Amino acid sequence: MPSQVEVAVFCPLFKTFTYLWPDALGQPEPGIRVRVPFGRGSRTGVVLSINVDASPDIECKTVLDRLDADPLYDGRRRAWLERARRYYLAAPGEMNELALAWAAGEDKRRWQRLDGLEESDPELAAVFGGRHALSVGTMRRKLPSHPVYHRLRQAARSGLVQEVTIDGGDAADMHTAFSGESIPEQLTQAQEMALDALLASDGFATHLLFGRTGSGKTEVYLRAAQARVEADGQVLILVPEIGLTPQWLARLTARFGKVAVWHSALTETQRLQVRQQLGKVDVLVGTRSALFLPLPRLAMIVVDEEHDGSFKQQEGVCYSARDLSILLAQELDIPVVLGSATPALESWRQVAQDRYQLLELPQRISAHASPKVKRVDMRGTESPISEVLLKALGEVWEAGGQSLLFLNRRGYAPALICSACGDVPECPACSLRLTLHRRRKQLRCHACGFVRPVPVVCEACGEEALLPLGEGTEKVEEQLLAALPGLRIARFDRDVVRSAARLQQLLADVAARRVDCLIGTQMVVKGHHFPHVSLVGVVNADLGLNLPDFRAGERWWQQLTQVLGRAGRGDAPGRVIVQTRDPQSPWLDRIGDEQARSTLDEELALREALCYPPFSRWVRVIFSAGHADRARRAAEAFVEACGHLPEVVQPVGPMPCALERLASRYRFEVIVRDESRAQLPWCLEPLLRMQPVPSGVRRRVDVDPVDMM
């Protein structure tokens, strides 16, 4: 009796499928990817279980091919993925495709190679023991006799095996601006206490390491990691940005034997290298998708800058890597550490409820007091840089120091306006104004990527009267150069920094003091350590505060506190100048580390009063289509179906999204809320499974949405 297997086919259907397993493919095992007949063609999927009872009157199709020699995950990770799937309301195939994306590529060929080897040279195949790759060292140990070597070469020539050497990978030859950083000999008392608490935890526990910017959180993670590695464990460190991985790498390679990096910009070869090292690495540092790499001896997870929005995936399965890492730690019974100077309100509430253990680092390492913040009222000022800021920049330059200007808007100006008729060019596909990129002589849509040349005359009235409206980093750079000729400026934004290598180069230039002034978007503030920066200027503090998103204030505060944290981290004391047209805004009193606790408490109280997340649970469902009517009707049908849900679950909408039109699609949203937090998201699954999505309409389900645009 041939066995049957339950397969999660990589497709968005909310079900699994049963197939017959042919003997020719060896032993079936959960966690092995397969190729299966599906519809009129074939698809990839993964085996979830063996010997399921198929109802006898349904005819089963047969698995076409096996793609992996060994399972890609074990039972605990399988259980974790199933919990994740149910929470994020994903189809089994979607969740597994996402979780196994790291393995996409090579494997099929290698399984076939091994298959062929078993027929042509069973002895050699036995040495490989069903594995598709062995290090040269292991092969030498297992194949000491010369003739076997010869056969190995032969097999390699005929493509049946692949000889793989395992070494330190790209971590070893990584030279960055940070490799000179010394390892502190002695921890501060606060660091010591935090470390003790981390090491004392045996089994699952979630810690929130709440430490001011520059308080030495990293040192605490690293020492905790060292202890885990010495006990033969592996440590995963999740960071929000690719740009942060080289900095981390330098710090890690100084202390650990085997370090690997994982992020979306790796080449196929680099990915393969990491995959082959998974059993050997001590520490893996990476962006959110690194969470899915099955480290076999994982003993601790660190989520650095845990409040950062980039841990939330925005398409497909909209998972939060922070929340999933906690689930994984629970499943594996290991500790997880979340670190931040400005924790997410979600995490702060967990602390208030005693679910997370709070560890605090209240002092900065450097002896300097907190930077002084000076507010400049920009009402009535035309130039994006005030006299006060300009003077300070000049002084710092003269003294040989570095300064940093923060403006979270790239391009030259966020819009063009016709001074004759007031018309503003918009994106033809989105409900958004086009940004002027003057150096490239283009108008660009920052939502969909649409590009067009800058028009000479206004298309509405024909007058030659188009003027830039507002300012972006490009304009600030231009004006600063005009005011302080000779100033060496480095711009940090996505238009300039288009690769990790370019970012590293820029960071190295800053570290070597080949740069006097950095101008950047959020890219420049995230976690980077600039010891020579003594002046920080916030060009426009009003940006980002008045967005139609209930988290706008929280996010603004996190960002500005990070910006301020860049000042005075080294030998020079810090100075901060904040330019605003709303100097009375209460938010301005909150930026800076000292106000973190009170800000968190006040915001949390406000959320509680409004019963907003984290006091209620939300699921945002977006329907989009080429015709507004279609999207709206699908959303209405969804709201109607929500009538069958428990009473505590309330759908709000449909309403047009804040970004109503995106890439030629009209978007309508329904926010489903649950004040009890007990029914959502799980109760939505049957509804999503049953409710057909009309053709031409796309449905995106976002559990715990962080982006409300």
Ligand code: ADP
């Ligand atoms: P955070 O991650 O909290 O922003 P970092 O870990 O980057 O802070 O620490 C800031 C600086 O202080 C780094 O240069 C780090 O090497 C240094 N540092 C950390 N702990 C100590 C210590 N105990 N003694 C001396 N210097 C330290």
Ligand code: ZN
């Ligand atoms: Zn657009």
